[in-house]
Amino acid sequence: MKNKKVKDRIAQGRIQELNAISSSNEDMNYRRNAIILMENIAKRMDISLKKNIKRNYCKNCKRPYGDCSRVRLKKNCVIVTCLECGDIRRFRYRP
Numbered sequence: 001m002k003n004k005k006v007k008d009r010i011a012q013g014r015i016q017e018l019n020a021i022s023s024s025n026e027d028m029n030y031r032r033n034a035i036i037l038m039e040n041i042a043k044r045m046d047i048s049l050k051k052n053i054k055r056n057y058c059k060n061c062k063r064p065y066g067d068c069s070r071v072r073l074k075k076n077c078v079i080v081t082c083l084e085c086g087d088i089r090r091f092r093y094r095p
């Protein structure tokens with residue numbers, strides 16, 4: 001049995017690949033599937049996705065942000081609205 005470090009490295013590599021797919025120009029369903037897979041791997045391997053990956057898609061409908069999101073800034077906060085399902089997420093940032 002492989003130890004956790006090796007497994008983690010494989011999982012991270014896989015996540016990187018899937019992240020590249022999710023931000024490519026592929027079919028939307030394909031990209032969405034990549035995101036779902038990515039989440040499943042992270043869950044199973046008990047690792048958390050990096051911030052830059054997590055903030056790239058809607059947690060509710062798993063659709064990658066970009067053409068279907070609205071971004072607004074308000075008081076040290078980035079507010080991202082998913083135009084597909086209406087889900088709103090807020091991220092703090094330091095000016």
Ligand SMILES: [Zn+2]
Nearest residue numbers: 058061082085
């Ligand atoms: Zn959504």
